[in-house]
Amino acid sequence: MKKTNDFVIRFANVNGTGSASANFLFAKSVFRMGIPISAKNIFPSNIQGLPTWYEVRVSEKGYLGRRSGIDLMVAVNPQSLEKDIASVKEGGVLLYDCTKPLYEHYLRPDIRFIGIPLMKLCNEAYTDPRQRQLFKNIIYVGALAELLGIEFNVLEDLLAEQFAGKEKLIPYNVQALQMGVDYVRENNLNIALNVERRDLIGDKILMEGNAACALGAIYGGATMAAWYPITPSTSVAQAFESYAEQLRIDPVTGQKKFAVLQAExxxxxxxxxxxxxxNGARSFTATSGPGVSLMNEFIGLSYFAEIPAVLIDVQRTGPSTGMPTRTQQSDLTEVAYASHGDTKHPVLIPSNPKECFEMTALSFDLAERLQTLVVVLIDLDLGMNDHVSxxxxxxxxxxxxxxxxxxADDLDRLEKWGRYLDVDGDxxxxxxxxxxxxxxxxxxxRGTSRDxxxxxxxxxxEYKKNMDRLLVKWETTKTLMPSAELYQSAYQSDTGLLFFGTTAYAATEAMERLEAEGGQLDAIRIKSFPFGPEVEDFIRQHKQIFVIEQNRDAQMRSLLINELDTNPAKLIPILNYDGMPITAANIVNLIQAHQPITS
Amino acid sequence: MSFQRPLFRHPNLPKNELGFAKADYEGTLSTLCAGCGHDSISAAIVQACYELNVEPHRVAKLSGIGCSSKTPTYFLGNSHGFNSVHGRMPSVATGASMANRTLKYIGVSGDGDSASIGMGQFVHVIRRNLNMVYIVMNNGCYGLTKGQDSATADVGSKSKAGSINPFQPIDLASMAIELGATFVAQSFSGDKRQLVPLIKAAMDHRGFAFINVISPCVTFNNNVGSTKSYDYVRDHIEATATIDFVPHAEEITAQYDPGTETEITLHDGSLLHLKKLANDWDPMDRISAASAMQKARSKGQILTGLLYINEDAKNLHETIESVPSPLNQLDETDLCPGSAVLDDLMMSLR
Structure with missing residues (x-):
């Protein structure tokens, strides 16, 4: 019995060996065959030589969250081999480089081992050491294509696109793919997983959230980006600069309609x-939690002196340096209340690349309308992984x-103008x-008190009057923020699920599973802070709400309690904070452990 | 509190070419201590802007935190001002300049603001050659927190409380030269004849213009034994040259002796006329400027005047090749690539 279009494959590589582009080639070929995928980079904070993994979940049902349990492991890193073998699901398959035999004690009776002599094939075909390394990756993609039934011409097309402008590299890559295909055919290898063409993608795209934020900044009219390198936000600024180099150049003079500064x-x-x-330019920075910590003083100035600013925070696992290349949703309270004194800031929380684009573009309107700092809060999972969107x-x-x-005309017309005078009552x-x-x-x-x-x-x-006016502005803010997404037109249950950001993928899948077991649930996805009336209503209308988030301290729950005066007993935290994207199974287990949901 | 000056102006006050009286370049009344060196520097800025025929609204003044950083309230009352965060004025000025390159930017800082908490931003704004005037009002102490030693206090300098500073001073002007600042000058708040032309030249310089002004703190660092007191500084200054600033529009009438005198043409055509006092010193040669400063310091002297100038370096906007019009005035037509471009981009992601 073959598992069609529903499995998890993990690639275990050494970082810095060119595996990323080969693995992406694999993922995109499945996407091109019309099947939803979810790809996760699990990479070290290192440039070369350490283990790195790439995981692709193929899901015909369209589940885009991570799923634990590896059906197929492509193990090409001897450093992590023992652990990689141990992590394969019972009944799963391990594809490995059999140029050298495996240690006896690595073997498991409950999984299948498929050996392909990748190193040997490469050493025979290539003399250049770099080619031997790079093409090894392409050979296993060819072998996987043959084993899983991925159409060869899809791979060929992708290579042609990838090497547009460097066409002479295409035949070498196609040849390496073919070597993998041939080896599988000649040795009659097969596995019980396969990919079958579907039409489930439509006009959807595959994109990283960071690039989508960068495009949002371009379309939203940002002219100044200032940033300091920090994983996982670096590619926001880099993508902004590279899009701007294409889209914001004066056609006559070649001069730039933007400024990007790498700050100290x-x-x-x-x-x-x-x-x-x-000074009236739309400007932004992109950073991660440690950077936000450093910006706290200035964030207070933006709030108190009422200066528009946009901060894109791509969250990683904290505290301190934490796990810089792992994901988390643990900067929520940090950004919501950043800086000393009484401060609070509007936060936009996208869940997918489309929302990254829209909310980043919107953030510049909000920042200028509200004359304050606006945060776009995403995480490493959304920012640095390719998402179907x-x-x-x-x-x-x-x-x-x-x-x-x-x-100038307005000023001439005005009798008297006060910079901090609330003329319109908003x-x-x-x-x-x-x-x-x-x-x-x-x-x-100034950041000091003024009239x-x-x-x-x-x-x-005078000081108090000003602080109170800032609260009036906060009320206006609530009317301008995107409303939460409700997953039902009318409430059907007294139990609700509440989540935000990338947790949505696993949470909606968990909801389906729990409902399949006979339970009935309502759900809401928070898209912004401060919360709108729909969030208050959702909490009021449900007896218990599972607040699902990816941090230890249940930060969203704290915000809800703090801002909406919610009874804490109603809000049950469902938490994942191991640095890996949360899974539906995890959510189901935690909810079931709290209270079995049955009809 | 800030105290407004009376708005009344005598009708016969002299006006500059733009029709502004000197009083139009003043700000609110200073709340600094009577006799503070900083007030003299503010007055020099007022004088320089008046004489240069600067349109007040075309200048933005920025500062950090401290006594010196309070002064932008006391000059150019019709200009926008920004009293930012301690030690962070350079980054705010950088962002402001990126948004609108057509304004003149005057940054005011102190020795605590620039040489300690803001050292990181000070050195990097120099590296980038931001087009701005950067004035440090240097009194060797933290006035606003009641007289602690700052990082520019000389070794052995005695505080009002009687303690001797044991640490090496940071010489901001030498450092600026070392880091590639394109205009570096040093002066004394009590020497208006030198300070005004230096500020005028700095404002006309296209690039980063740094002026380190020794500005005694009358309350906390004007005692016997302090190397930043009025008496000590007066006794120990030595000028590189006398300086005359000749705006580009003015006819040159004076005769100069080509032996000891130098003329430097600024970008807008204005002239700096220098009558050299220091030997072996060429203001266009970084090495000789650095060495003149070292020599003066080894003799216990404070070298003042123009120290170094380079009119040919690219400023930040020229380096990043931004458009000549202010970025803050670009609209949707300039900035938004439109839906067709986006749709094409989407094709490449399928």
Whole structure:
């Protein structure tokens, strides 16, 4: 009995050996055959020589979360071989390089071993050591294609696209693929897993969240990016720069309609963003938890001096240096309340690349409208892994909301203007940009207390009035944030699931499984902070809510209790914080352990 | 608190070419201690901007935290100001300049703000050659927290409380030269004749212009034994040259002696006329500037005046090749590639 389009394959490689592109070739070929996949890079904080894994879940049912239990292991790293063999699911298959025999004690009776002499084949075919290393990866992709039934021309097409401009490399790669195919055929190898063409992808794309955020910044009109390298956010700034080099060059002069600055540290990166925001340019930085820690002082300035800024936080496993190349949702309370004194910040929480794009573009409108820092909060899983997503779309009639900025004419018309005066009752004052008017609108921006006319003051009444106005602005913020997604048109249960970000993949799968066992559940996905009325209503309407998140301290639960005055007993934490993306099985087990859900 | 100056102006006050009186370049009344060196520097900035015919709204003034960083409130009251975070003014100024390269940026900092907490940002803004004037009001102590030694206090300098500073000082001007600053000057708050033309030249310089101004703290560091007191500084300064700034529009009438005198043409055509006092020193030669400073220091002297200038280096905007128009004025047409481009990009991800 063959398992069709429903299995997990893991590649165990040595990092720095070119395995990433070969493994992606495999993943994309399954995607091209119309079947949903979910790919996870499990990589070390290292450049060369350490074990790295790539996991692909093939799921005809469209489950895009990680699933534990490896059906097929491609083990080409002797360093991790023993562990890799041990991690294969009972009844699974291990494909290994049989150039050298396996140690007896590695063998397991409950899994199948399929040996392909990868090193031997390479040594016979190639003389150049780098080629021997690179093509070994392509050979096993060819072997897998033959074993699983992946169409060879799909792989050929992908190689042609990959090497566009370097066409002479294509035949070598095709030849290596064919070597793998031939070996499987000649030795009559077969396994009980296969890939069959389906039409389940439609116009969907395969994209990393970081690149989608970068494109969102391009479309959202960001002109200044300041950043400091830190995994897993580095590729946001790099992708922004590379898209900008394509899309933001003056066609006549070749000059750039953007500025990207690699700062000396995260403090400076945020300082640059705030300087540019103060001066009316849409600007952003991308970082991860440790960087946010360093930016805290400036974040308070943005809040108190009311300066637009955008911060994209790609979360990794903390605290401290933690596990820099593993995922987590543990910066939530950090970004929500970043900095000293009474501060809070709008946070957008995308779940997929399409939302990364949309919410990043939106973040610039919100930052300028609200004159404050807006956070786009994603994680390593979303940022650095390829996700199947609805295509990104842009409405050409859309214009940017530049917020309440006074022109020279406005200033001439106004009798009196106060930088921190709440004219409209929404808590948002009018601002002016340097250089606007020769006599009017100049003011002093500061992190110290000031009155409504931007004059320095230590008068407690003036200070309090300003802090209270910021709360009015916070209420306005709530009306502008994207609403949570509800997974039902009417509530059907007194039990709910609540989750956000990448947890959505596993949580929706867990929900299906729990419901298949006869239970009935409602679900909500939080997309932003502060919470909208729909979140309050969901909590009110359910007796118990499982709050599923990827951190130890149940940070979303804390925010809900803190912001909505929710009875803590109603909110049951379901947590995963081992650095690996949460799985549906994990969620089901934890929920069942708490309370069996049956009809 | 800040105290507003009276708005009344005498109708016959002299005006500059733009029709502004000097008072139009002033800010609110200073709340610094009476006799503070910083107030003299503020006055020099006012004088320089008045004489240079600067449009006040085309200048943005930025600072960090400390007594020095309070001064932007006391000059250029019609300009936008930004009193940012301790030691972080350079990054804010960098972002501001990226957003609008057409404004002039004056950054004011102190020795605590630049030589300690902000050292990282100080050195990196120099490396990038940001187009700005960067003035350090250097008094060797933390005035606003009541007189602790700063990192520019000289070894052996005595504080008001009587303790002797045991640590080596950081020489910001030497450091700026070493890091590739394209305009480096040093002056004394009590020497307005030198300071005003230096500020004017710095404002016309296209690139990073650094002026380290020794500015005594009358309250906490003006005692006998302090090397940053008025008396000590007056006794120990030695100027590289006398300096005259000749704006590009003005006719040159004076006769100069080509032997000891040098003229430097700034980018906008203005001239700096220097009558050299120091030997073996060429303001366009980094090595001779660094060596003149070392020599002065070994003799216990403070070398003032223009130390080094390079009018040919690329500033940050030129280095990153950004468009000449301000980035903050670009709109959707310039910035948004549109749906057709996005749809094409999506094709490549399928």
């Amino acid at each position: 540290d995260e403090l400076a990166a945020m300082g640059m963003v705030i300087g540019a925001g103060w 609805e295509p990104l779309k842009w409405d050409d009639s859309r214009t940017y909301d530049r917020g309440k900025v006074l022109s 808590g948002i004052p009018y601002r002016t940009l340097p250089g606007t008017h020769p006599q009017k609108g100049g003011y002093f921006t 409504e006319y931007a004059k320095y003051t230590e008068d407690g009444k």
